[in-house]
Amino acid sequence: MKLHNIFLFISICIFGCKAPDDKELSREEKRDAILKQINAPAISTTVLQLTDFGAKGDSISNNKPAFDKAMQASKAKGGAKIVVPAGIYLVNGPIHFVDNTTLELQKGAKLIFGTNAKDYLPVVPTSWEGTFIHNYSPLIYAYQVKNVAIIGDGTIDGNGKDGFSKWYDLQKPSQQLSRKMNHDGTPLKERIFGEGHYLRPHLIQFYDCKNILIEGVTIANSPFWSVHFLKSENITARKVKFNAFNKNNDGFDPEYSKNILIEDVEFNNADDNVAIKAGRDHEGRKTAISSENIIIRNCRFKGLHGVVIGSEMSAGVQNVFVENCTYGGYCKRGIYLKSNPDRGGFIKDIYVNNVEFGAVEDGVFITSFYHGEGKGFATAIENIFIENLKFKSASHAGLVIQGYPDKKVKNVYFTNMKIDFCATAVSLTNTENIVFNDVVIGQEVKIPSAVK
Incomplete structure (x- = not known):
């Protein structure tokens, strides 16, 4: 046998032959290997009380400024846990997360989002039914952040029934336009869907994020999909309760995302409980x-x-x-x-x-x-x-x-x-x-x- 043929034979045996003791991993082994890659983020020991930033749980006062100030304080400290005590907190506009931040809704705390669409402008990078666009901000929005959590026994109410959900019957032209832009490869900077369009925002969206935890909270009355994990990884969602009965009120929608654990969740949704997606x-x-x-x-x-x-x-x-x-x-x-x-x-x-x-x-x-x-x-x-x-x-x-x-x-x-x-x-x-x-x-x- 010629020398180069000997080397070829050895290479085939090393790289192309399966060892006799090699075997396909079992379902349990595959699952457990994935579980090892999923770790919930640590909760910061620095505590910020939302009420120290002017918040009032009286169902009347606008707490959007308090959330903005608390998030900025968390950013300045390199991360914190923002605690929301019992009360009903009206929020006229989106909550935007920063790195290393936990939002804790204590028992009896309820966030209710306002219904004025202009409060959710300017538009932000997001996605709608599998197509990247710029649109009204999700009500709770985390974009390119890491180590974030929403925990506690409180409730997040998107107020969808009285707000954005009314856009369902108006969305078709914008929906079709977004799909045309997808098929045509329209540059993302030209895909602007804000005022004059009727694509409902998500209640909670994590976009291009790492290390996420959602635990314990009740999620209700979403304007569109309830929780959207978009291009994100290392996600734990546990002991969440859903009461979401509007149009397209999916529970969890992972999209372009990986290493996700969803456990001990009580679903009650008008649409899919879990809908796994990967672009359109x-x-x-x-x-x-x-x-x-x-x-x-x-x-x-x-x-x-x-x-x-x-x-x-x-x-x-x-x-x-x-x-x-x-x-x-x-x-x-x-x-x-x-x-x-x-x-x-x-x-x-x-x-x-x-x-x-x-x-x-x-x-x-x-x-x-x-x-x-x-x-x-x-x-x-x-x-x-x-x-x-x-x-x-x-x-x-x-x-x-x-x-x-x-x-x-x-x-x-x-x-x-x-x-x-x-x-x-x-x-x-x-x-x-x-x-x-x-x-x-x-x-x-x-x-x-x-x-x-």
């Missing part, structure tokens, strides 16, 4: 930052859908774990993966284990044809592992998978799954390698009857 269409594919390493555990679902991936997911979603969750009420769908041929990207390595729902319309719904539209950019959906999933009933369908003719949904594994009652048990189209192990839909068939 042209812009999402160009941005190419996948949402990944997301763990959702010990939660109670209630609202439109339990856990959703998409439909804005063009940069891809991977490594999602949904574990040990149950339900607090009705959900239209339990697990919902949705894309269409405008999106592209991928959805892969999704693990659902030990989750239970009550009555739903659809149990598991995976579709490449969301809204029945789109062309040119089919999504790769594969490696979905669903184990120990139960439903009391599914009034429409138990398991639905709709692939794309040229890009089938493949490698979906259902193990130990039970649906007590449903209308249509299984509907599979454009699929490949869908595996069932111990799946019972409807009444389990026991010993066959004998001839009499």
